[in-house]
Amino acid sequence: MSINTIRAAFAHCAFTGLSRNHLGLLLTDLLPAWTAAREDRLHARRTRTRIRKPGAGRRPRLSFTDRVVITLVHLRLAIPHAALAVAYGVDRATVTRAVTQIRPLLARRGFATPAGTRLHTLADVFAYAAAEGVTLRIDATEIRVRRPRQGRPGRKAFVSGKLKQNTIKTTLAADHHGAILWCGATRPGRMHDVTTARVEGVDALLDAYPSVKVLVDAGYQGLARDHHDQVSAPPLKLRPGAPTEQQAAWEHDRKRQSSQRIAVEHAIAELKWWRVLQRFTGRRELLPETINAIAGLVSDRSAGLTW
Known part of the structure; x- marks a missing residue:
C-alpha cells in the first residue's frame, strides 16, 4: 500500500x-x-x-x-x-x-460559539452568557487514569469517591443546545464537583454577572444555596413517609430541572466519543491539554462552523 x-x-x-x-x-x-x-x-x-x-x-x-x-x-x-x-x-x-x-x-484554540467568537476562560463564558442571554449548564465528568506509583505524595488524591477508581475530574459549561462553551478546572478525582468550581472562581463570577442563570446537578447544592437566585439545582430529597402529593410534586420538579440540564450531559457524552478520553493511559499532566484540544474540536461542530 x-x-x-x-x-x-x-x-x-x-x-x-x-x-x-x-x-x-x-x-x-x-x-x-x-x-x-x-x-x-x-x-x-x-x-x-x-x-x-x-x-x-x-x-x-x-x-x-x-x-x-x-x-x-x-x-x-x-x-x-x-x-x-x-x-x-x-x-x-x-x-x-x-x-x-x-x-x-x-x-490553545479555545471554544467556538455560534456568534463566531472563541472563548478561553470561564470569565469569557460568563461575559458571553450575559451578553447573549444564555442559561449555562455546568457539570463535571471523570476520566480514568493510571494509578500513581506507591510511595508518591498525593497518591490518594486521585481515588474517586463515586467511581472508586483513580480518576481526574474536569468541568464543562454548555448552552441549551449542548454546545461546549468551556472546559477546564481539571483536578484529581477525589475533589468534590462544587469545590472544583469554587476553586476556579465561579462564586466571584456569579456575583459579577447577576443576570447569568446556571443549571447544575445535585452535586452543586452548596452553590445553589449560596446563589439561590442564579443557580438552579434539583430539589432536595424528601424524608421517608412524605405525603403522596408532596412526592408527586417533588418528582415533577426533579424531572423538569433534569430535562433542562440534560444538554450538558449530551456535551459530555460527545466528548467521550474520543477514545483517548474513555481511559487515559498517558501521563496525567498531559490530560488537561488533551481535554482542551478535543473539547475545542467538538465545539467547532456544535457551533456549526464545520460544514
Whole structure:
C-alpha cells in the first residue's frame, strides 16, 4: 500500500472524527501558529548566523498535514504511536514529536460559539452568557487514569469517591443546545464537583454577572444555596413517609430541572466519543491539554462552523 493511500485513508472522517471541510478549516487555522513555533525551535538551536536560505535543508519526514492528521487519529481512536509510525514508515519518536507539537496548538484554540467568537476562560463564558442571554449548564465528568506509583505524595488524591477508581475530574459549561462553551478546572478525582468550581472562581463570577442563570446537578447544592437566585439545582430529597402529593410534586420538579440540564450531559457524552478520553493511559499532566484540544474540536461542530 502506497503512502498516499495511507494518507488518504487516515484523513477520512472515520479516523479523524472531522469532516473534510472541518479538517481543511483546522489546517488553515493551525498553520500560522505551527510555522511560528517551528521557527522559534529552529532559532533556539542556532549557535551562529544562518547560512542556508530559509526553507533549505533536509525535508521533514512528516508534513504539517501529516502531523495534524496523526494527532487527530491518535486522539480519536487512541491508536498507539508505534502503530502510526509503522503506517507512515517513520520512527515512533517522530510520531510522538508530531503529537507533542500539534496538541498544544489545538488546546490553545479555545471554544467556538455560534456568534463566531472563541472563548478561553470561564470569565469569557460568563461575559458571553450575559451578553447573549444564555442559561449555562455546568457539570463535571471523570476520566480514568493510571494509578500513581506507591510511595508518591498525593497518591490518594486521585481515588474517586463515586467511581472508586483513580480518576481526574474536569468541568464543562454548555448552552441549551449542548454546545461546549468551556472546559477546564481539571483536578484529581477525589475533589468534590462544587469545590472544583469554587476553586476556579465561579462564586466571584456569579456575583459579577447577576443576570447569568446556571443549571447544575445535585452535586452543586452548596452553590445553589449560596446563589439561590442564579443557580438552579434539583430539589432536595424528601424524608421517608412524605405525603403522596408532596412526592408527586417533588418528582415533577426533579424531572423538569433534569430535562433542562440534560444538554450538558449530551456535551459530555460527545466528548467521550474520543477514545483517548474513555481511559487515559498517558501521563496525567498531559490530560488537561488533551481535554482542551478535543473539547475545542467538538465545539467547532456544535457551533456549526464545520460544514
